[in-house]
Amino acid sequence: MRIPRLHLSTALTVGATVPLDDNAFHHAVRVLRLETGAALVLFNGAGGAFAATLTDIGKRGAWAQVTATLPGEVESPLPVVLVQGVSRGEKMDYTLQKAVELGVAAIQPVFTERGGVGLSGERLERKYQHWQGIVIGACQQCGRNRLPALHQPAALAAWLAQPAVDTTTSLRLLLDPQAACGLRGLQPPTGAVTLLIGPEGGLSPAEIAQAQRQGFTGVRLGPRILRTETAGLAALAALQALWGDWD
Numbered sequence: 001m002r003i004p005r006l007h008l009s010t011a012l013t014v015g016a017t018v019p020l021d022d023n024a025f026h027h028a029v030r031v032l033r034l035e036t037g038a039a040l041v042l043f044n045g046a047g048g049a050f051a052a053t054l055t056d057i058g059k060r061g062a063w064a065q066v067t068a069t070l071p072g073e074v075e076s077p078l079p080v081v082l083v084q085g086v087s088r089g090e091k092m093d094y095t096l097q098k099a100v101e102l103g104v105a106a107i108q109p110v111f112t113e114r115g116g117v118g119l120s121g122e123r124l125e126r127k128y129q130h131w132q133g134i135v136i137g138a139c140q141q142c143g144r145n146r147l148p149a150l151h152q153p154a155a156l157a158a159w160l161a162q163p164a165v166d167t168t169t170s171l172r173l174l175l176d177p178q179a180a181c182g183l184r185g186l187q188p189p190t191g192a193v194t195l196l197i198g199p200e201g202g203l204s205p206a207e208i209a210q211a212q213r214q215g216f217t218g219v220r221l222g223p224r225i226l227r228t229e230t231a232g233l234a235a236l237a238a239l240q241a242l243w244g245d246w247d
Helices: 022-031 090-101 121-142 156-161 205-213 228-243
Strands: 005-007 017-019 039-043 049-057 062-070 080-085 106-111 169-175 192-197 217-219
Touching: 005 022, 005 121, 022 062, 039 062, 080 090, 080 156, 080 228, 090 106, 090 121, 090 228, 106 156, 156 205, 169 205, 169 228, 192 228, 205 217
Parallel strands: 005 039, 080 106, 080 192, 169 192, 169 217
Antiparallel strands: 017 062, 039 049, 049 062
16 A cells, blocks of 8 residues: 655754644544554655655644655656646646656746636635645655745736746747647757747737737647646646656
C-alpha cells in the first residue's frame, strides 16, 4: 500500500509532533481510516518531504511525529506559467488538477470577454479557496513537494496591461488555431514559459491583438480545435516532451 501523503501549512522538522489540520485529519482518519502507528509522508509546499508516524487520534483531531527527511524532488526544469481563461464548473477544476500533475510552476486564472463566468466578492473568494484545495490535492497525489503558485484571478485585459513581474520569462505563447507555426517551429526557451489559453468561447480578436502587443507568439496544436480543458493540458504535455523532463 502506498504511504499517504498529506499537506500541512506548518513548519516541519525532524522530531517535532505536529497537529493535522482539518483537511488532513478528514482525509487521513475519516476517508483513509488510518490508525495510530500508520506511516505518513508530510509536506508543506515549500519543498522537501518528511516521513512521519500517526501518533494520536482524537474525535476532532490527530497528531503525527516527524521522523526523517525524505530525498528527491519532482519539479520540472522547465517552469511554465499557465494563464488560463476561467471555464465553467468542473472544467476549471479538471484543468487545474491535471496542470499540477503535468508540472506547471504557476497558474494565473483570467476572466475573458467570451468566458461567460462572473465571480466577485465572497463567491470569488470561495472559488479561489476551492481551487487552492484542488492544487493541494493534486500535489498530494502526484508526489510534488512544492505547491505551484495559484495567483488571484484577474481580468485578462488588466493582467496583460501590468508590467511583467518575472523578467526571466523567455517565451510567451498564445494558443491560436490560425497561427502559422507549431511548437516545433520555435527556438527552445532559455527561461520560463508563459502559456495563455482561452476559455470555452476562445479569446476575442481584441484580446489576441493585445496579447500579441505584449509579446505573445501564436502557436497551433495540430489541425483540430481543442476544448479549453484539453488545449492547455495538451500544450503542457508537449512542452514537457520537447523541453521539460519527459525523457
